[in-house]
Amino acid sequence: xxTMNQTILNAFNFRYACKQFDPKKSVSKEDFDTILEAAHxxxxxxxxxxxxxxxxxxxxxxxxxxxxxxxxxxxLKGASHFVIIxxxxxxxxxxxxxxxxxxxxxxxxxxxxxxxxxxxxxxxFQQVDFNLLESERAAFDWASKQTYIVLANMLxxxxxxxxxxxxxxxxxxxxxxxxxADEGLMDxxxxxxxxxxxxxxxxxxxxxxKTRQPLSDVVIWK
Amino acid sequence: xxTMNQTILNAFNFRYACKQFDPKKSVSKEDFDTILEAAHxxxxxxxxxxxxxxxxxxxxxxxxxxxxxxxxxxxLKGASHFVIIxxxxxxxxxxxxxxxxxxxxxxxxxxxxxxxxxxxxxxxFQQVDFNLLESERAAFDWASKQTYIVLANMLxxxxxxxxxxxxxxxxxxxxxxxxxADEGLMDxxxxxxxxxxxxxxxxxxxxxxKTRQPLSDVVIWK
Numbered sequence: 001x002x003t004m005n006q007t008i009l010n011a012f013n014f015r016y017a018c019k020q021f022d023p024k025k026s027v028s029k030e031d032f033d034t035i036l037e038a039a040h041x042x043x044x045x046x047x048x049x050x051x052x053x054x055x056x057x058x059x060x061x062x063x064x065x066x067x068x069x070x071x072x073x074x075x076l077k078g079a080s081h082f083v084i085i086x087x088x089x090x091x092x093x094x095x096x097x098x099x100x101x102x103x104x105x106x107x108x109x110x111x112x113x114x115x116x117x118x119x120x121x122x123x124x125f126q127q128v129d130f131n132l133l134e135s136e137r138a139a140f141d142w143a144s145k146q147t148y149i150v151l152a153n154m155l156x157x158x159x160x161x162x163x164x165x166x167x168x169x170x171x172x173x174x175x176x177x178x179x180x181a182d183e184g185l186m187d188x189x190x191x192x193x194x195x196x197x198x199x200x201x202x203x204x205x206x207x208x209x210k211t212r213q214p215l216s217d218v219v220i221w222k
Numbered sequence: 223x224x225t226m227n228q229t230i231l232n233a234f235n236f237r238y239a240c241k242q243f244d245p246k247k248s249v250s251k252e253d254f255d256t257i258l259e260a261a262h263x264x265x266x267x268x269x270x271x272x273x274x275x276x277x278x279x280x281x282x283x284x285x286x287x288x289x290x291x292x293x294x295x296x297x298l299k300g301a302s303h304f305v306i307i308x309x310x311x312x313x314x315x316x317x318x319x320x321x322x323x324x325x326x327x328x329x330x331x332x333x334x335x336x337x338x339x340x341x342x343x344x345x346x347f348q349q350v351d352f353n354l355l356e357s358e359r360a361a362f363d364w365a366s367k368q369t370y371i372v373l374a375n376m377l378x379x380x381x382x383x384x385x386x387x388x389x390x391x392x393x394x395x396x397x398x399x400x401x402x403a404d405e406g407l408m409d410x411x412x413x414x415x416x417x418x419x420x421x422x423x424x425x426x427x428x429x430x431x432k433t434r435q436p437l438s439d440v441v442i443w444k
Contacts, residue, residue, distance in 0.1 A: 004382055004383055005252060005253065005256045005383070007382070008256055008259075008260060008379050008382055008383070009256060009259055009260075012259065012260050012263040012264075012375070012379075013263060015263075015265070017265060030227060031227065034227045034230055034231060036437065036441060037230075037231055037234065037437075038230060038234050039440075040434055040437055040440060040441075041234040041235065041237075041432065041434065042234075042374070043237070043239060043377070043389055045391050047433065049434065049435055049440065051440070052440055052441075052442060053440060053441045053442070054441075054442045054443075054444060055441060055442070055443050055444070056444055057443065057444065058444050061444060103435070107433050107434070107435055108433045109433065125391070125392065128394065129391075129392070129393060129394045129395060130391065130395055131395070135359075137357075137359075137360060137363075138359060138363070141359075141360070141363035141364075141366075141367070142363075144363075144367055145363070145366055145367050145370045145417075146370070148367045148368070148370035148371050148374070149370050149371075149373065149374040151371065151374075152264070152370070152371040152373075152374035152375055152378075153234070153374055153378060155265065156374075156375060156378050157230050157234075160226055160229070160230055161226055161227070161230070167265055169267050169347070169351075169352065170347065170351070171351060172350065172351045173351060173352055173353070183444075185442060185444060195367075210263065211269065211329050211330045211331065212262055212263065212271065212329070213271055213325070213329055215258065215259075215262055218261075218262060218271065218273070218274055218275060219258060219262075219274075219275045219276075219277060220274060220275070220276045220277070220407060221277050221279065222276060222277070222278055222279065222280050222283060222405075222407060
């Protein structure tokens with residue numbers, strides 16, 4: 001087996017949900033920049049990047065988050081970097097929003113006629129194909145799905161660099177939304193919390209072997 | 223900058239949504255096995271792996287999918303490997319389901335008391351923290367989010383191997399669900415279609431430079 005295949009398998013085997021980070025070890029600026037760039041270059045549906053990433057370093061703010069995010073406590077204590085990924089709400093992701101116009105015009109630099117066709121396609125996708133406009137939640141969860149690509153790419157970049165991580169859904173969404181709004185970190189009209197992650201270096205041996213269903217239970221060839 | 227940082231950045235820059243695959247080029251078995259293993263080792267909430275992966279190779283079946291999946295047509299024509307990722311429905315992911323019991327007992331090998339604590343925690347997570355049981359859709363979209371980690375890891379593993387890919391949301395969910403059920407590829411009680419992807423080698427130059435919002439619009443440091 002050649003080197004890159006093995007490098008990939010090693011990284012995915014190295015990664016586990018780190019429960020105890022070594023608080024004395026920091027991820028270097030160069031490495032964290034690489035992890036952020038993996039997030040930044042992540043694909044998203046129609047290229048709309050419906051997300052924002054908070055890198056939380058302030059001790060006081062972390063302390064307040066602690067009690068409403070049970071799954072984040074180990075990362076808040078020991079991880080070198082703590083990240084909260086936000087997803088955009090329907091207000092921003094609906095086909096005729098200012099945000100979608102901004103991305104097509106200012107970021108993707110589409111000529112007007114191309115943008116107009118694209119918006120029509122996106123409208124049909126939202127209204128018909130994925131039925132995303134039926135509720136605030138359906139639209140938000142769609143944007144949130146895109147953020148799980150960001151999450152995965154950050155975890156994988158970290159693992160390739162020998163950096164541990166912990167993906168985190170263990171928090172009360174409503175409380176965290178309110179907290180982030182109160183702290184001035186998020187405008188609830190545009191964003192909601194999607195998922196979190198800690199990055200650093202393990203201060204433990206992994207608790208147990210990685211367990212997975214047999215590949216034959218997961219993959220169907222036809 | 224050391225080699226691994228550069229390797230990661232190169233891979234994320236190499237990846238783009240390939241619109242035209244070279245139908246004469248195939249991904250080797252070794253490489254596709256690595257891509258599948260990246261999927262297989264993907265993390266999921268509570269480790270419940272609420273997904274299944276269909277590798278679709280049969281020409282007749284592909285032809286039938288063609289008309290209900292506009293975003294998949296280029297991949298169905300030219301990609302070496304075509305993948306449909308399914309997500310599990312509430313029937314399987316609700317805290318007291320047979321599926322959850324199966325994973326905790328047969329895969330994660332948890333002792334009864336550990337599994338029982340875990341199930342209580344998962345129940346509270348579903349009922350309170352993420353309010354996932356409010357609808358079939360909310361529960362399904364949560365499982366679907368986990369499949370976007372699988373998707374991302376397959377795309378990244380491919381990119382690291384110099385293999386092109388195209389992530390695909392361009393299809394009618396209802397039609398594809400019915401199609402997969404009719405083909406005997408999916409039991410609608412347990413699964414729904416989440417997302418698709420093609421893998422192969424580009425038969426085109428990428429249409430345009432990768433566009434992204436400036437990192438400063440996407441990342442908040444606090």
